[in-house]
Amino acid sequence: MLTDVNDILKKNQLSVTDSRKSILDLFIHSNGALAHADIEKQTGEKFDRVTVYRTLQVFMEKGIIHTIPTSDNSIRYALCKDDCTGGHHHDNHVHFICKICGLTSCLDSVTVPEVRLPVGFRPLEKQMIVTGICEGCQ
Amino acid sequence: MLTDVNDILKKNQLSVTDSRKSILDLFIHSNGALAHADIEKQTGEKFDRVTVYRTLQVFMEKGIIHTIPTSDNSIRYALCKDDCTGGHHHDNHVHFICKICGLTSCLDSVTVPEVRLPVGFRPLEKQMIVTGICEGCQ
DNA sequence: ATGCTAATGCAACGAAGTTGCAAAAATGTG
């Protein structure tokens, strides 16, 4: 896995800018998913709100990050630990949300189990969200 | 399953009002989940935005409807086909979102499969979202 | 029918996200 932000940006044909480097760095050094608000706080409001939105959008398009569905209204973004170049890697692992600390993480080691759908429903992608208590909050 | 809106409201110790009757009726006669905007449109803006929000909130508290997690920012609410009095019924079935028509439905007949988590993660609830193509859009 | 309780509508507010545009930074080329 690439951990150098410059390499990742160049590999994805993106201009290397301060905001992109900082935000990507944040994802790499965070062990959970990040909401837009987290990013704004953690970058110390160094960048404009709009820039953060647009950066996340670009990262999404390039497949660097993906969204995690949550029951409340908050979109959370996560960088996959494994190489995401396959495009649909995020459909094959389970997302875990801790009820206590709110940590949202990708359980890369767990594969989403198969499910049988009723006749007529053709599945393309599947996502699984498990809520519970994480390692640190036991 | 109760289909009379008055009965459902009374059973849940709720005052029977026009807005609650209309909105509950909408859920019963809709085959998919509804977003707040859908409800506003389909009731013909007869009720105040605030009333719709509060009605949904009350229905949530009473367990009449539940939210469906989605990757985009839209909260969708759904009434379960089966009796929801158990409280956590919605954690045991699969949600299906059609990529073409956007239909969001509860596949009541499909049970969420078990999944093994890494040591240290204690699961409490699990949800599964399958995206694909629905019966009508084949 | 009456009084009490609960729900509604209005207004105002705050948060979240988007768009257009000029200024600034990054990139490629000589």
Place this chain on the structure above:
DNA sequence: CACATTTTTGCAACTTCGTTGCATTAGCAT
């Protein structure tokens, strides 16, 4: 390294979404 071109950023304004307080209205029990 300097230049022209392209891309990105920041600002301002705006829309949409959701919430709160309060007076008015509607529902409910007696």
